[in-house]
Each structure stands twice: as structure tokens, then as C-alpha cells.
Amino acid sequence: MSAPIIPCDRKPLPPGFLDEVRAVVGERLQTGEAIRLQHGSSETHFDPVLPDAVAFVRSTEEVAALVKICVAGGVPIVAFGAGTSLEGNITPVRGGLTIDLGEMNAIIEVNQEDFDCTVQAGVRREQLNEYLRDQGLFFPIDPGANATIGGMASTRASGTNAVRYGTMREAILSLRVVTPEGKIIRTARRARKSAAGYDLTRLMIGAEGTLGIITEITLRLHGIPEAISSAVCSFETLKGAVDTVVQSIQIGVPVARIEILDDMQMKASNAYSKLDYPELTTLMFEFHGSERYVQEQVETVKEIAGYNGGSEFRWSNLPEERNRLWKARHEAYYASINQRPGSLGWSTDVCVPISRLAECIVETKADLAQASVPSTIVGHVGDGNFHVIFAIDPNRPEEMHEVEAINDKLVARALAMDGTCTGEHGIGLGKQQFLVDELGDAVDMMRLIKRAIDPQDLFNPGKIFQL
Known part of the structure; x- marks a missing residue:
């Protein structure tokens, strides 16, 4: 027995949906039970819930194409990285399509003099630090698990080095995101500070994929200590x-x-x-x-x-x-x-x-x-x-x-004690009532933002709060 999954309506896929997805990713669309179970299970005590299908993507453009297909068909979408989350954050409670970004694992550029880099969402933190080592740089955020950078951004991860180097909130300069409209946006440039409009970067960090799918991340780096x-x-x-x-x-x-x-x-x-x-x-x-x-x-x-x-x-x-x-x-x-x-x-x-x-x-x-x-x-x-x-x-x-x-x-x-119910794991399924206890009416503002950006509630539905 494990903690109950918050109930959500699950609908069958529309006719021809899988054919449309297959036209984008080909044989990288998987419907076998073993793959679906892997993408519907958690590291912790939540029961598995299987998606209807899993698509392995290799580019931001493929993600955008799949989002448009899902939105047109009213199919829920869950972004998946390494599956190391602890609060049921990637459990597809309404089924639908899980988009696995693990093959988007390219380190796009390293700007050594500026102490930053840009990576695809599927890059693992250990992979990144191994790549950076010969350049005298390192990425300090260490949640323990060899998580993907995209997943760490989505859950606002931190870990053992946070006391000195901060969390993912401080580590991220900019994001590339696919919105529920299927648009590809960049939330900021590489400048170390900016007062240009709403801080969309911080809005997406910790949103657990409920407002968009993060496909690229620009990160602050640090010099390896003497x-x-x-x-x-x-x-x-x-x-x-x-x-x-x-x-x-x-x-x-x-x-x-x-x-x-x-x-x-x-x-x-x-x-x-x-x-x-x-x-x-x-x-x-x-x-x-x-x-x-x-x-x-x-x-x-x-x-x-x-x-x-x-x-x-x-x-x-x-x-x-x-x-x-x-x-x-x-x-x-x-x-x-x-x-x-x-x-x-x-x-x-x-x-x-x-x-x-x-x-x-x-x-x-x-x-x-x-x-x-x-x-x-x-x-x-x-x-x-x-x-x-x-x-x-x-x-x-x-x-x-x-x-x-x-x-x-x-x-x-x-x-x-004026603390929080979650220091680094996120809300997911497990802490939704605690979020209301912690922030009260502020959760209503979160719901307004969710409804405005994702009116069909297709992006990782049932997470953080109920609409």
C-alpha cells in the first residue's frame, strides 16, 4: 500500500493521435508496458500510473510539434528527465503522452570567460561536471541523484552545496521553454542581471512542468577551488x-x-x-x-x-x-x-x-x-x-x-517556525494541502497563472494544486 493518487479523469487517446506523434518521432514512440511503467513509477511511496505512450525527443522543435498535437487533441503531457523525483512529480495521473527528454543531452556551449554554459534539458549533472573539469569550471548544484538539468530546474532542486552556492534558482540565467501554445520562447539573455519585464525564468523554475516544457538551460558556473x-x-x-x-x-x-x-x-x-x-x-x-x-x-x-x-x-x-x-x-x-x-x-x-x-x-x-x-x-x-x-x-x-x-x-x-513543507523536492502529488497551509491565498494566484498559460490543464495536470 502507498499514498493514494489524487484522482483525475482519464480519457482515451483521440483517433489517429499516435500516428501523428509517430510522424514526428518515428520509432522513438513507445507504447510497451515496460517502458510505460518505467515512466509512471516513482522513487518513493506513490503507486505507479502509466502514461498511454512515451515519446523520446531529440530537439526543441520536436517537443513543440508534439505539444501542438497534444493540445489539438486535448491529450495531457508530462515531461520526463531521469525519474528521480520524490513527490510523484512526474506521475501521469491522467495518462496521456510522456515526453522523455533524456536523449536531448548535448552541451551546447561553454563560455569560459563568462563562467556560464548552455545545455539541453537531458544533460545529467555528473556528465556536465566531467565535461567542465578540464576547463577549470564546475556546476555546484548536487541533489545527490544523477538527475537531469531540466528536471532539477523544474523542481527547483538544491542539495549538498546549497549552503554556499545556492539552489537552482540562483544557478539559472535563462531558459528555453515550449509553451502550451506550442511556441518556443527564451526567458532571458546571458547578462548577469536584468530588469526587463516579468521574471519568466523564475516563474518556470520549480513549476514542475505545469506551465511549459524546459528544453535548454543557461547556467552559472564556478571555478574549481584551489x-x-x-x-x-x-x-x-x-x-x-x-x-x-x-x-x-x-x-x-x-x-x-x-x-x-x-x-x-x-x-x-x-x-x-x-x-x-x-x-x-x-x-x-x-x-x-x-x-x-x-x-x-x-x-x-x-x-x-x-x-x-x-x-x-x-x-x-x-x-x-x-x-x-x-x-x-x-x-x-x-x-x-x-x-x-x-x-x-x-x-x-x-x-x-x-x-x-x-x-x-x-x-x-x-x-x-x-x-x-x-x-x-x-x-x-x-x-x-x-x-x-x-x-x-x-x-x-x-x-x-x-x-x-x-x-x-x-x-x-x-x-x-515560519519554515516550509518542501526545501527541495517540490510539491508534486504529496504536499498539495501543505502548500495551502503554507501560502494560503497565494495559491489562488498560482491557479490564475496556470489557467492563463495552460487553459486546458494539459501540462503535468494534477500537480502542485488542483484546479
Whole structure:
């Protein structure tokens, strides 16, 4: 059992529709059940819903042609990248056509002197950084999964580096988008600032494909730091770890990454990723800059950690050691649900002001101590964002209800602290009522925008809010 899909009317495809689509993409139109299941399933606890067909596109012009066919026939459209979203963001609840942009994976240009690049939506973040490495540049947004850049833009992703480099909102300069009219628009130029009209770039970032299909993205880049050092520090108390994060941020230490893993997550990660760290609440740090500047950051944070009961730092300075450390962090979700093989995963996603972080995590940990479902805590605590990962037995529906109640309480706690129900996963199917609780009448303005741009409600219908 999993969380119910929000019901939407599903209509059969109009006569001749598949022939029209096939005329655009040829054999790249797929209707087999296995492909449809792959494009209708989620990384987390939502039931699969299959699209009627999947079209693999290779150009913006093909996307525009397919949009015109869908709009003329009243067929719902869902854009698909890597399928790594966690809130049912790409579930085709009304069937229709899923447009897979994974083959649009060209890096169009890199402007080294301007520290930016333009890529197609299907480019993966690891692919981009491998391409940029020899030019001394890197793209810092790291949500963990090897997601597509288009998907990261659509969900306003962030991840481990956000505390220093920001989220996709700060990383994107311009977008190329296919609108529900089938037009191809560019939302901005490459200039680092502009006051030219409405900020359509920001409107599309985080819209989850409900207002248009992003096909190209122009991104800010950064120079690869002269020195990178990673460290791990364990704490006897959860509060000591969180206080170290808050105090480091408050005095202005520009730490690139600060990740927290509670004692249960460390136990799971040690087993899954073959590590040997103490099974205590642990912080993972990464410092970027010149050799001297990194050393200054390290000494400051070590002093703060020691004051809060932290252990000696364990260093991972060599690239292969750092990669192994962060690979373990990126595998935290799978490590957590692997505690119960065959379980369903559910990852929460609240974010609170940094001054309320310790209070929020400590109260949440107390709730988890009373729960029957195994769970861990992991998060990008440098910006106040953390996740509870539950491993739910699919044969015990009462566990799903228990987790729903815990999540409801967690979100209510975060909103009471002037936080948000979603730091980086988006709304999708899972957080629609929480969005109303969080923003109230502002959601009505979102509905007005949706109706104006997509009057037939064909672009990823049923997501973010109900019309």
C-alpha cells in the first residue's frame, strides 16, 4: 500500500493521435508496458500510473510539434528527465503522452570567460561536471541523484552545496521553454542581471512542468577551488551537532557543505556503504578555497565543534577518499530503506530558519523514538533543510498511516517556525494541502497563472494544486 493518487479523469487517446506523434518521432514512440511503467513509477511511496505512450525527443522543435498535437487533441503531457523525483512529480495521473527528454543531452556551449554554459534539458549533472573539469569550471548544484538539468530546474532542486552556492534558482540565467501554445520562447539573455519585464525564468523554475516544457538551460558556473578538504566529526548529542552548524553559519564561515546524519543513519550507512564511522550523530563538512583560507575555516569549525562535544575530525583530503565519503552520503536514502529489504521509502523535506533548526530536529527525533517504523535523519543542515527517511513495510498499511501522521506533525512544526513543507523536492502529488497551509491565498494566484498559460490543464495536470 502507498499514498493514494489524487484522482483525475482519464480519457482515451483521440483517433489517429499516435500516428501523428509517430510522424514526428518515428520509432522513438513507445507504447510497451515496460517502458510505460518505467515512466509512471516513482522513487518513493506513490503507486505507479502509466502514461498511454512515451515519446523520446531529440530537439526543441520536436517537443513543440508534439505539444501542438497534444493540445489539438486535448491529450495531457508530462515531461520526463531521469525519474528521480520524490513527490510523484512526474506521475501521469491522467495518462496521456510522456515526453522523455533524456536523449536531448548535448552541451551546447561553454563560455569560459563568462563562467556560464548552455545545455539541453537531458544533460545529467555528473556528465556536465566531467565535461567542465578540464576547463577549470564546475556546476555546484548536487541533489545527490544523477538527475537531469531540466528536471532539477523544474523542481527547483538544491542539495549538498546549497549552503554556499545556492539552489537552482540562483544557478539559472535563462531558459528555453515550449509553451502550451506550442511556441518556443527564451526567458532571458546571458547578462548577469536584468530588469526587463516579468521574471519568466523564475516563474518556470520549480513549476514542475505545469506551465511549459524546459528544453535548454543557461547556467552559472564556478571555478574549481584551489583546495578542497572534507572532514567527518561525530557528536554525543544531536543538539551539539546542530549547534555547531548554526554557530558556524552565524559567524560567517563559508563552508561549502555541512551534512548531518543521525545515529540511525550512520548505522545504516556503515552497513550499506561499508564504512567504519562511530554510530553517533555525525556532521560531514567540505571546505573550498585557497590552501590558507581552507585551513582557517577548518580551525574555526574544529574549535566550535570541540566546544559542542564533537570528536576529532577525520579527514578525507585525497579526491578518491572524498568521493567515497560523499558517495556514502548520496547513498543515504538507499542505505536507510535497505534496513528492511523490500520496504517502501518515504523522505520528508522540511526546511526552517537556521535559528530554529536545533529545536525542530530535536523535537522530531523525540517523535521518531516513539514510532514503530524504522527511520533515519539526514539533511543539508547548513541551510536549515533536513529529511526523515522512513522504511515502510508495504504489507502493513497501518505503517503508512503512522508515517503520514508523523509527517503531518513535522510539517506543522516547520510551518509554525515560519519554515516550509518542501526545501527541495517540490510539491508534486504529496504536499498539495501543505502548500495551502503554507501560502494560503497565494495559491489562488498560482491557479490564475496556470489557467492563463495552460487553459486546458494539459501540462503535468494534477500537480502542485488542483484546479
